[in-house]
Amino acid sequence: MSTQVKFLNGLNTIGGNVVTFTNQQTRLIMDFGVNFAPTTTPATDLLNDGTLPNLPSLFQNMQSDLKSTIFVSHLHLDHMGALRYLTSPTDVYMSQNSADLYQVLINLGVEHAPYAKVKVIDYEKPINFGPFEVTFFETDHDIRGASVIRVSDGKHIFVHSGDVRLDGSHPERVEHWADVLHDNKIDLFLLEGTEFSFENQNDEFVRQTEQSLQIDFANIIKETEKLVVVNPYERNIDRLLALQNTAHENGRKFLWDHRFTVILRSMGIKNVQEIDWLKVMSEPSHYVVQNRFDQLHDLDQFDKQFVYLHMNGEPLGEYDPRFSELSTYLETRNVALQLMGASGHAKPDDLVALAQHVNAKQTVPWHSFKPEKEASELVSAGLNVYLPTKGEILNYN
Ligand SMILES: [Zn+2]
Numbered sequence: 001m002s003t004q005v006k007f008l009n010g011l012n013t014i015g016g017n018v019v020t021f022t023n024q025q026t027r028l029i030m031d032f033g034v035n036f037a038p039t040t041t042p043a044t045d046l047l048n049d050g051t052l053p054n055l056p057s058l059f060q061n062m063q064s065d066l067k068s069t070i071f072v073s074h075l076h077l078d079h080m081g082a083l084r085y086l087t088s089p090t091d092v093y094m095s096q097n098s099a100d101l102y103q104v105l106i107n108l109g110v111e112h113a114p115y116a117k118v119k120v121i122d123y124e125k126p127i128n129f130g131p132f133e134v135t136f137f138e139t140d141h142d143i144r145g146a147s148v149i150r151v152s153d154g155k156h157i158f159v160h161s162g163d164v165r166l167d168g169s170h171p172e173r174v175e176h177w178a179d180v181l182h183d184n185k186i187d188l189f190l191l192e193g194t195e196f197s198f199e200n201q202n203d204e205f206v207r208q209t210e211q212s213l214q215i216d217f218a219n220i221i222k223e224t225e226k227l228v229v230v231n232p233y234e235r236n237i238d239r240l241l242a243l244q245n246t247a248h249e250n251g252r253k254f255l256w257d258h259r260f261t262v263i264l265r266s267m268g269i270k271n272v273q274e275i276d277w278l279k280v281m282s283e284p285s286h287y288v289v290q291n292r293f294d295q296l297h298d299l300d301q302f303d304k305q306f307v308y309l310h311m312n313g314e315p316l317g318e319y320d321p322r323f324s325e326l327s328t329y330l331e332t333r334n335v336a337l338q339l340m341g342a343s344g345h346a347k348p349d350d351l352v353a354l355a356q357h358v359n360a361k362q363t364v365p366w367h368s369f370k371p372e373k374e375a376s377e378l379v380s381a382g383l384n385v386y387l388p389t390k391g392e393i394l395n396y397n
Contacts, residue, residue: 001023002023002395003023003153003158003395003396004021004322004394004395004396005020005188005393005394006020006033006390006392007391008055008390008391009050009390010035010078011387011390012366012369012370012371013035013367014031014035014197014368014369015077015078015080015367016031016035016078016081016368017078017190018032018053018082019160021132021151021158023128023132023153024131024132025065025066025131025179026069026129026130027066027069028069028071028129029053029068029071029269030070030073030149031231032053032072032080032081032092033079034051034052034077034395035271037186039355043060043085046085047060052082052085059085059086061085067130069091070091070116071092071094071134071160073147073148073163073359074141074143074145074146074147075101075314076143078163079163080102080238086113086115086116088115088159089117090115091119092117092118092119092121092138093127094118094121094145095121095122095138095146095147096122096135097145098144099118100266100267101147101267103266104267107262108259108262108263116190118210120137122135129199129342132151132152132153133152133154135152136149136237137176137177138170139161139173139174139233140164140165140168140171140173140235141162141344142168142210142239142343142344143235143344144238146162146163147162148161148162148177149162153396154229157181157184157185157186157262157357158186158188159188161190162192162243163261164192165343165346165347165350166347166350166353167207167280167347168209170372173355175295176356179357179361183360187360187364187396188360188362188364188394188396189358189362189364189366191351191354191363191365191366192366192367192368193351193371194343194344194368195343195345195346195351195372196351196369196371196373196377197350197368197369198264199372202247207339208342209342210238210342213340214242214246216244217230217243217247217340218250220309220338221246221247225303226285226286226305226351227287228247228252228287228289228306228309229288229289229290229299229307229308229313230290230309231290231293231305231310233310233311233313233314234259234263234311237264237267239271240264240290241264241269243288244271244272247288247315249294251286252287253273253275253370254287254289255274255280255287255290256272256274256275257290258274259292265278275289281301284302284305292313294314299333304334307335308330308338309338309339310326310340310341311341312342317332321354348377349373352378355381356381356382356383360383361384362384362385363384363385364385364388365385365387371387372387
């Protein structure tokens with residue numbers, strides 16, 4: 001029987017990319033994100049306007065002849081944000097680290113997906129679904145538990161890269177799965193292309209890494225007598241742990257808000273302390289404090305005497321109206337908004353080298369505002385590239 005590969009979403013956006021693999025009565029779906037979906041909008045509207053992937057049976061409780069299973073490469077909203085809209089109970093496979101983090105977020109009420117039946121798939125332990133075999137490989141992205149997903153129908157091999165970088169803390173994971181896939185002689189490689197969306201992303205002076213971020217953070221701690229405030233993303237557990245370690249090594253205590261405290265303790269991080277503002281007020285120079293945008297006004301009491309380091313927390317960028325609110329708040333207090341993020345996505349040059357290493361029979365660039373730019377560089381590197389359109393089906397006989 002043949003396998004149909006259908007591209008449902010995310011072909012020229014960052015995230016929200018969804019592909020299905022269907023053979024006989026089995027349908028595998030990966031990932032399951034949305035780009036942006038206000039929670040008050042009904043699922044039917046989001047389905048009709050194309051925000052949700054075109055899978056009505058999963059969102060409208062309709063009967064389907066197909067047995068659907070969802071796979072999530074990692075726990076970023078643009079890869080799993082549609083789970084909350086499910087209306088029929090569906091198995092959702094993810095790595096152990098993803099499942100652990102997801103459970104904490106559900107307990108906190110940050111996530112809510114009553115119809116997602118979460119199941120763990122171990123790395124490099126294939127599981128069969130009808131005629132398919134699915135294997136997860138551990139990769140490197142700015143979230144724990146991030147995975148690459150390989151699908152085989154016994155005759156063809158398809159791979160979804162998820163999100164990936166090569167200058168993170170674990171390039172060896174990426175090298176490993178690229179080696180395996182190279183040997184597998186895979187048919188189709190779906191490769192993210194986030195950094196092709198922007199200019200100058202190969203430039204070493206522009207590019208921050210997790211490692212350089214910690215060095216800069218340490219230097220700021222050493223140079224200032226003021227309270228240091230950081231705004232990181234709560235799902236990047238490894239960065240949070242590194243920040244706490246850097247603070248401790250440089251003689252400062254690190255304090256977290258309640259939500260971060262619960263998340264970090266649940267993920268097994270030791271010495272996690274919750275904010276006590278009285279202590280911080282008495283000796284601001286002894287502390288680093290994490291602050292979420294929702295609690296920005298906790299900083300009112302510091303009378304302009306703090307340093308603010310924005311580290312990929314919300315609001316992420318200028319497209320979010322809260323970003324100008326944040327800028328204005330800091331500006332009126334004469335506090336500089338210092339951007340100290342690091343990307344979870346590979347540099348364009350690294351993506352091309354990765355695609356060459358894997359050397360699939362066909363490579364599909366997606367998860368990018370400029371997939372055609374990625375495509376032309378991959379073609380120049382000698383690869384066979386295809387740019388599908390939304391809803392297009394490729395048949396593998
Ligand atoms: Zn991601």
